[in-house]
Amino acid sequence: MLICPQCKFENPKNNKFCQSCGTSLTHKVCPECSAEDVPVNALSCHNCGAECGTVFWAIIAKKTTVEALGIQREPGNEETISSSSPLSPTSQIALGSYLDSQERYQLLDPLPVQTESSAITDVGVRVLDCQPYEMSCIEAMLASQQSDLLTPSIEANGIPHLAKLYITLQSPGQREIPLIHDAWQQGDIQVVIIEDRSNWQPLVDLWQEETTSSLKILHWCYQMAQLWALLEPVNCRQSLLDLANLRLDEDQTLALQRLYLESSSPLLATELSENAEAQTSVIPEEPLSIQALGRVWQALFRQSQRTQFGSVVQMLGDLDAGKINTIAQLRSRLEEISIELQALETATLPPVKENNTTVPTMPQSAEPEDIISKSDDMPTVVLAMQLSSLEDAGRTDVGRQRHHNEDYFGIETKIQKLEFPKSRVLEGHGLYILCDGMGGHAGGEIASELAVNTLRQYFQEHWITNQLPTEDSIREAVYLANEAIYKLNQKDARSGVGRMGTTLVMLLIQDTQAAVAHVGDSRLYCLTRKRGLEQVTVDHEVGQREITRGVEASIAYARPDAYQLTQALGPRDENSINPDVGFFDINEDTLLLLASDGLSDNDLLETHWQTHLEPLLSSGANLEQGVTNLIDLGNQHNGHDNITGILIRAKVRPNLES
Numbered sequence: 252m253l254i255c256p257q258c259k260f261e262n263p264k265n266n267k268f269c270q271s272c273g274t275s276l277t278h279k280v281c282p283e284c285s286a287e288d289v290p291v292n293a294l295s296c297h298n299c300g301a302e303c304g305t306v307f308w309a310i311i312a313k314k315t316t317v318e319a320l321g322i323q324r325e326p327g328n329e330e331t332i333s334s335s336s337p338l339s340p341t342s343q344i345a346l347g348s349y350l351d352s353q354e355r356y357q358l359l360d361p362l363p364v365q366t367e368s369s370a371i372t373d374v375g376v377r378v379l380d381c382q383p384y385e386m387s388c389i390e391a392m393l394a395s396q397q398s399d400l401l402t403p404s405i406e407a408n409g410i411p412h413l414a415k416l417y418i419t420l421q422s423p424g425q426r427e428i429p430l431i432h433d434a435w436q437q438g439d440i441q442v443v444i445i446e447d448r449s450n451w452q453p454l455v456d457l458w459q460e461e462t463t464s465s466l467k468i469l470h471w472c473y474q475m476a477q478l479w480a481l482l483e484p485v486n487c488r489q490s491l492l493d494l495a496n497l498r499l500d501e502d503q504t505l506a507l508q509r510l511y512l513e514s515s516s517p518l519l520a521t522e523l524s525e526n527a528e529a530q531t532s533v534i535p536e537e538p539l540s541i542q543a544l545g546r547v548w549q550a551l552f553r554q555s556q557r558t559q560f561g562s563v564v565q566m567l568g569d570l571d572a573g574k575i576n577t578i579a580q581l582r583s584r585l586e587e588i589s590i591e592l593q594a595l596e597t598a599t600l601p602p603v604k605e606n607n608t609t610v611p612t613m614p615q616s617a618e619p620e621d622i623i624s625k626s627d628d629m630p631t632v633v634l635a636m637q638l639s640s641l642e643d644a645g646r647t648d649v650g651r652q653r654h655h656n657e658d659y660f661g662i663e664t665k666i667q668k669l670e671f672p673k674s675r676v677l678e679g680h681g682l683y684i685l686c687d688g689m690g691g692h693a694g695g696e697i698a699s700e701l702a703v704n705t706l707r708q709y710f711q712e713h714w715i716t717n718q719l720p721t722e723d724s725i726r727e728a729v730y731l732a733n734e735a736i737y738k739l740n741q742k743d744a745r746s747g748v749g750r751m752g753t754t755l756v757m758l759l760i761q762d763t764q765a766a767v768a769h770v771g772d773s774r775l776y777c778l779t780r781k782r783g784l785e786q787v788t789v790d791h792e793v794g795q796r797e798i799t800r801g802v803e804a805s806i807a808y809a810r811p812d813a814y815q816l817t818q819a820l821g822p823r824d825e826n827s828i829n830p831d832v833g834f835f836d837i838n839e840d841t842l843l844l845l846a847s848d849g850l851s852d853n854d855l856l857e858t859h860w861q862t863h864l865e866p867l868l869s870s871g872a873n874l875e876q877g878v879t880n881l882i883d884l885g886n887q888h889n890g891h892d893n894i895t896g897i898l899i900r901a902k903v904r905p906n907l908e909s
Contacts, residue, residue: 253384259862272887276384292381305383307432308447309350311374312413313439350442355382377447387433389414411441416485416510427478427506448508451498459555466592470905472548473585474505479544480578486513488539492547501870502840513539541581545570562588636838637906638762641666641679644874645897648882650849651890657688657695658847658895661703681760682710683897685845686753687773689819694751698736698821702753705732719761722832725768729830736821752821756788756845763837763903770830771819774851778842780868784860791818842868843899849892850885859884874898
């Protein structure tokens, strides 16, 4: 079965094009040069040479690794490793060979040659997925099996034990553990295919940079403490003790390249090639304890030749002396040091001037609850965030059935970057407006354009500081836009359905603060890795009005007028509209989407956000192409109306400059 990369339709295996949307299932578009005839099983583009293949990391583990966990084979199933197994002493699988009999996963690096004196039990190597659109073996098994994944037997459900560890640790929005793609068992050999992170930045590289602040290092230590608690129940704490396994994603958040079992401590890395690695098991000297984390941090300081600072020296000493014995105690100590460092940095800031009056800068509250987020079972240190990038893209399309476009949008941004030897400050100022001229009302395209231009002009004159406008100011702007359209209706003596009108959704961003205002059914969506997709606005329509009055949704939307707007800009005076205005902070990397109903109808975004929105959180993703793909998606599934979308990607990082 082939899964279409565009619409996720399930196609027969021999199809060359998607039965639903027509997308090619044999060729793809090169992201660098846009060549459209790149085979899906090619590693590189034949036109420009860019690597565009689907590459994963393969972990090949032998029976010895499993036995060290105390997992026993079932009676009568004690196969021995054949001479053709990847980890047998006499085997050597050449570059370009396949790991599986279906010839799906092709080796991009040679496997090591094992000798009798070097018992390699665990190999990691890059592989090319030559059938990237086919549902993987593990996806098929998980779809058909509902029993517990962490059963004692390796053969339970046909899923290797190593694979079950990745599945168990995966949760929506988490990036610390690599995603699993496929897995299978062949005799005593387990093969697990995971996300390739071999090219992610090693933690030690950034740890040793002079510009890396003490607070950022403390934040990584806290992340490691969190991961320790996460990995302990599945005996994978060893994953944190190999410096080469500690990586950073594009946002400098700590992540693991892979999982290591605690069957050997420490695991010894053997250099194989630029990207392949092997693991040799050794007998553990003693059970793992959190003192091991302290030794890792000392190793990071030592390897980076960075001087340990203040309270961290005392903490490491207490760890080594056994005065800190639980992960809760360790997190508490890290929280205390975080509060101390933030207070010191705040105290060194110059006083703030307001209206020519000097106001002393007060230290932040030292109460732990002001620093620690309570949203998760394992809290994280919440640091003040600052904007690191602000990007946007917008597009509108007439759709497949309309003859003219009544949608209109406007984008105005001002980005100011201040850079110094040890710090960089980005100030972002963005105004994003989307209006959908009322369908069936003559002059809807005039109303939407007039509203956008009126709002733009208002904020050009009234939003001149580095603070978001107040709620009253935003409301005044919306009322002015309504008045401009209303006066035009009155001037032209329009009546009934002849009166022009428009919906409105408007987003204002100042650094890491945002405000939204809307009238009608144009929407704002918010997407983060932690929370997924959320609809921020609530439509102003009859169905929603009835729900707020206590009517069940199924009954409210059974009405023939359920989708009729309860308010819009222009048809009536300002006494007939009540714009919703709200404020929120951007505390994590966020993708925001303003959408007209041509894009949001029929739960289109709720259905396809994981394929068409979530990838756009990555800095490397092209927003212009992303919004184009959204328009194409809207035309495929809706198409009955004009389609407009504005994408905004706001990336943030801890404000750690001293």
